[in-house]
Amino acid sequence: MSAPKFTSLTARCVVLPVQDVDTDQIIPARFLKVTDKLGLGDKLFCDWRYLDDGSLNPKFILNQPEAQGAEILVAGHNFGCGSSREHAPWALVGFGFQAVISTMFADIFKGNAVKNGLIPVTIEPAAHAELVALRAKNPDLQITIDLQTQTVSWLGQTPVTFPIDPFSRTCLLEGVDELGYLQKFQTQAEAYEAAHV
């Protein structure tokens, strides 16, 4: 099993203009009975994406022609709140997203996302509003996310810097396996246990 890697991405985006999207919307709990990570992309945003008869809801943004092939999700404030289920990033990655842009992410979701190569890009509300307005005018708008420089840019605008945990950034750029990293501290863990436990 190799650790996910990410350096940069230039792709089209799709806008989900809803704030406080919880992980129950990203992947409803009834799909959490899987014992692997496969197939969750088909269930992403299931209750918004499909009609009661199982057909695609033509009004939902992911089902519109311009969303096809989009690899970046532009989401509202506080994306990924609620449950800790890592099935949420598994579903987003399974669908084909490589990054989510928002003005704030829930903590557990953000941590789960980077471990799966899904980049949480946090930008200021003004930049976010500008991006949403430009995308509304131009469905083919290309966005570039560069992890090396920690910037996101579109239409040749001045790149906007986004924060990301430096360790997560290194892991993604270099393909560092976090569990492998942690295992290096087993001597210290044993010393800790000897002293405290």
Next chain:
Amino acid sequence: MSQNPKTLFQKIWDSHVVAEERGAPTVLYIDLHLVHEVTSPQAFSVLKERGLKVRRPGRTVATMDHSIPTKGGYEAADEMGRIQLRLLESNANANGVRLYGLNSVQRGIVHVIGPEQGFTQPGMTIVCGDSHTSTHGAFGSLGFGIGTSEVGHVLATQCLLQRKPKTCEIRVDGTLRPGVTAKDIILAVLAKIGVGGGTGHVFEYTGAAIRALDMEGRMTVCNMSIEGGARAGMVAPDDKTFNFVHGREFAPQGAAWDQAVARWRTLPTDAGATFDQTVTLDASSLEPMVTFGTNPGQGVAITQPLPQPSSLTNANERAGLEKSLAYMKFEAGKPILGQPVDVVFLGSCTNSRLVDLRAAAGLLKGRKVAKSVRMLVVPGSQSVKLAAEAEGLDKIFKEAGAEWREAGCSMCIAMNGDQLSPGQLAVSTSNRNFEGRQGKGGRTVLASPLTAVASAVAGRIADPRPLMT
């Protein structure tokens, strides 16, 4: 005053640092790892792929709660549920992990049995692949939810990579009035700060109203910290905490108990220690709270009208409120009292302990659940169920017309067949009112056990206080 005053959180964090490398998160030691069937299979798979075993099986405790049928027996689960439950059994057995399995009389919701069996103790770091691990902070421990990758990290190393969060004091002064409970406190906190208000922070709940709560009430409050975006919520341990833990199966015994209590008494936040933020609330002015929308921050006092989207200036917030009201089929400006109710759910890691069932049964005794309402009572653990039955609480519920079930998460997360039908409105003592959380198309109003019972009896959303006089 201490020379270097520290918060409760800071003390626990500092005492669990295994290593710190420049540029990397802290390697934090984990004292207790709770495991359930839904968020562990892929973590155990990683261990298998790498030829690893659970490093400290004695610090790992597994239970079945999310997918488990509450009518008893694997046969009641669907095929995928059965596979998931069986897989937890084989993973626990292969790694020597204690499992409270299907037929265990101590099985239950992970956040109910941790404290109940004495695993949860002050000063500990506690994690679980479940966001409501914040519950355990009621004991003055640092408990927080983790993703499945991190479950694998802890299984394999007993450590976790963590950045230190900020701290936020939530001070609840005053005295609760009759009919107003711990659940109403936390719903009022969430209504004040919103679902994202605690992001990046750990809460410490302080103040006279928190000190006055019993341990179950403190668990209810800490449980819903995550609904404010805080991964953990804590209450300083005191004699109530120690009395709760004392004598439980996995609590320290004898001389070790005295040493533990002496250590635990040093945990509370020092005078002069500072928090990054403080939020205050007056418990004396609180009324029973209910949610009206599709996130736990959308709550109002039960006597208040529903908010008007036009009162919000932020366009995104206005759109959010309009979307929530539309989903709930509620009208802005109208009262929430009197809305017809289809289902009442008494259960979940928020409100399924013996104290919750006693309060509910006390109000329900001699009354009937309205004919139009289906009421489901799901104890948090089999131990709670047996204790409730020993007191005759089950009879009160059944005579009133409610269903009395086996322990599990049940209709809080609707993975086990207990669920709402599309359009149904539930008054639920659980923690999340997200769209479809209790079943696709279902509508959830979060409330205290007392408000749930009053609503079950009335068949409509009802204030419990008139029934209490």
